[in-house]
Amino acid sequence: MTEAQAPERISSTPRSWLYLALAITTEVSGSLSLRGAIDAPWLYSIVAFGFVASFVFLSLVLKEGMGIGVAYGIWGACGVALTAVMSMLLFGESITPLMGIGIVVIIAGVLTIELGSQAAERKAAGHPKTAPSTREGADS
Amino acid sequence: MNPIAWFFLCSAILLEVGGTLSLWMAVKSNRLWYIAVAIGYLSSFAMFVGVLENHMPLGVAYGIWSAAGVAITAVCGKLLFKEPFTWVMGLGIVLVMLGVLLVEMGAGL
Secondary structure, three states, rough: OOOOOOOOOOOOOOOHHHHHHHHHHHHHHHHHHHHOOOOOOHHHHHHHHHHHHHHHHHHHHHHHOOHHHHHHHHHHHHHHHHHHHHHHHHHOOOOOHHHHHOOOOOOOHHHHHHHHHHHHHHHHHHHHHOOOOOOOOHHH | OOOOHHHHHHHHHHHHHHHHHHHHHHOOOOOHHHHHHHHHHHHHHHHHHHHHHOOOOHEEEEEHHHHHHHHHHHHHHHHHHHEEEEEHHHHHHHHHHHHHHHHHHHHHH
């Protein structure tokens, strides 16, 4: 009887990816500001704002139904990769070949996680095992 | 590297995972869990300062911290919250961990 309500989502929606991108961007801004704050102490305000905003966006990601393992893995890894790239651009820090390989591996990992979670979502949607009600199973 | 640094590092990782799992609880059940999120993350950072004060290189410490955090959070998500987790997703998590370790430890190599 509650068919019109939003179904219990188990994985990503386009909006959850938007929030995740914002969570990553704000976290990277916070990390980079932390590095810059050594020379310019006013940047500490950006540090605080960036990290708090990042957590707000991360909780919105979870609210949208993305799993904590997937969300946290992508958030953390993209933050590391993006911070390395931005540190090179902003602070002239070098990226060694090994770090470059690491960034490529992170991107491959994130894509693999997303592929896997999409497949898991399809499987759950088409699988009666995860739908506890047997009579109203017509929504899949 | 002395054992105290590793003790601090393990504590930082566990506190941070606790904070992350609390974030999930805060979103899904009770907002009071946000207090646990704040405590978990702030104490994790305090422990991390302890790691650096005991002369573990920043890249090594941060790489292990991030990679272990990703892995433990994924496992806890599956065990505690029954999140869907396939071997493809597991492979992705392993790749992400490897990439983080390479980026953080590859700085000096």
